[in-house]
Amino acid sequence: MNWLKTLLATLVGLVIIAVGILFTVHNTTPVAIDLVFVQLPEATLSLWLILAFVAGGICGVLLSTLTILALKARLRRANRKVDSSRQEIERLRTTALKEPA
Template structure:
């Protein structure tokens, strides 16, 4: 089972590498990116596209990790609150059994 998993990972990695090489070979046209306030140097279209893809991926991971971290923090405090509420409920249950009023 492990062998099939590793083999499939290697095959997928090779296919992605092949697609990247073909993408680079077909997009060798030099372009100059003109942003409003400054102009980026001239480079191949594939370099700019792969760079934009990489920056977008990194920003996506960064933003999602911030959201996940805030949710984990909230979960921690809610679990803490739940434990204290359970302790209080148990204390009230036992006190009502000890103190028949």
């Protein structure tokens, strides 16, 4: 089963590389990007699109990492609260057993 996963990953990787090469070959028009305050140098359309795609991926990873870190912090706080509650319950159980009736 592991060989099937490796084969599938290899095929997907080759398809992505082939599509990337075809995309680059068909989008060779030089384009200058004009942001409001900055004029970026002239480069091929495919380069600008690939850079935008990569920048979006990096932004997505960073934002999801921040979200995951915040959720892990909430989970740690909740686990500490649960542990504190368990300790208190255990203390109350032992106190109730020690008291004379």
